[in-house]
Amino acid sequence: MSATTQPGAVSPPPVRGRTRRLRHGVPVEPIGLRLLKGLALLVLCAVVVLPFVGVLATSLAGREQIAQSGGLVLWPSQPTLEAYRSIFAGGVVTQALQVSLVVTIGGTLLSLAATCLVAYALAQRELFGKKVILMIFLISMLFSPGMIPTYLTVRQVGLLDSLWALILPTMVSAFNVVVMRAFFMNLPSELTESAQIDGASEFRVFTRIVLPLSKAVLAVIGLFYAVGYWNAFFNALLYINDATKWPMQLVLRTYVVNDVQMGSAELGSEVVPPQPAIQMAILVISIVPILIIYPFLQKHFAKGVLTGAVKG
Incomplete structure (x- = not known):
């Protein structure tokens, strides 16, 4: 018996065949x-x-x-850069870009505020009728009202040809509410209870404790909303008749997908660049904002979504 072998210890079985090389305890692949x-x-x-x-x-x-x-x-x-100069010299793409920025930024902020408030309320154990309200949200994920009833509702409240028609019908997503509610439920209850014992109001607990701890899920849900508002064109196609209020994606659909020719009137230039260059320039302009924002929020994706999906 060797000096290093303890009485009663079982020696590991011999390894047959070739052994894999290890680097810092991890097998090295061929x-x-x-x-x-x-x-x-x-x-x-x-x-x-x-x-x-x-x-x-x-x-x-x-x-x-x-x-x-x-x-x-x-x-x-x-x-x-003649295609880009011609596009920004005209008023069609520039106006559409401004509309898309207003709708995306304003809609994202409103959607985040509404989603946070609804999700935080549904995460409270003492909320009366919480299960019924949550069931209504879950049912709305399975059944949508349809295009015609939604259009009639938007027309009835006077939102046609208004930028509010691009925000209000899709302002709150039931899926995002469920994800954010699950994230709030995973936060330690001791933090909120200790703050309430110290005299903090419910709104103060929400703004000073809950929201600072929820940066990851806020970044993810905010990006979901921003991408949705930026890429949406169907609501504008239904509700917006004024071409000066078209968002960027509707301009993209009109002049790229439908292959409508852009002339000197739309471009504000006497010399019109080739149509493929104009179409691809519009496509680049519509993609660049999301490509700029995404790398800054990508690191929060796994933490925000997976943590919010642990329990519900």
Whole structure:
């Protein structure tokens, strides 16, 4: 018996075959498998990135290169910003961009405020009729009122041709309420109870304790609302008849999806750039704001959604 073996101890069974190399206690994968995974990730990245590269390159390409390539350019030989200058010189895209920013920022703030208040109320154990109210929200996730009743309601309250028609019908999402309610229920009750014992009101507890601890879920839900408001075009198609109140996505649908030609009147320029360059420039402008915001909030996604989905 060796000096290191204790009486009655069971020695580990011998390992047959080749043993895997360890690095800091973690098995090291074979070089071939790692190369295969890297190649697969590279192909997936190329599939995702190349369309964006083509859109950006086409918006920067000249008339001759677009004509030679058949409408899609992967690398502009002589980049030009003429399409962007023409777009911002006219009033259509600039006005639509302002409308989208107002609707997205204002709608997101209102939706976050309403969702936080409703979710916090439903997270309270002593709320009378809490189960009934929660059941109404859950039913609304399964059954929608439909397009015609919603349109008649919007018309009846006088919201046609108003920016409020793009915000109020979708201001509160039942799914976001359920996620945020679950997040509030996971917060330690000792914090709120101790604050109430010290004399803090319910509103003070909500604003000074609950909301600062809920930055992750607020970032996630806020991004959900912002992306929804920014990408929405169907409500504008139904409720907005005035072209000066069109959001960016409705302009994108009109001039890119429906392939409506933009002339000098819409562009405010006598020399009209090629239509593919204009269309791709509009598409880039509609994508860039979300691409700028997303990296700052991406780190909160896993924590905000998964923590809010632990229990409900």
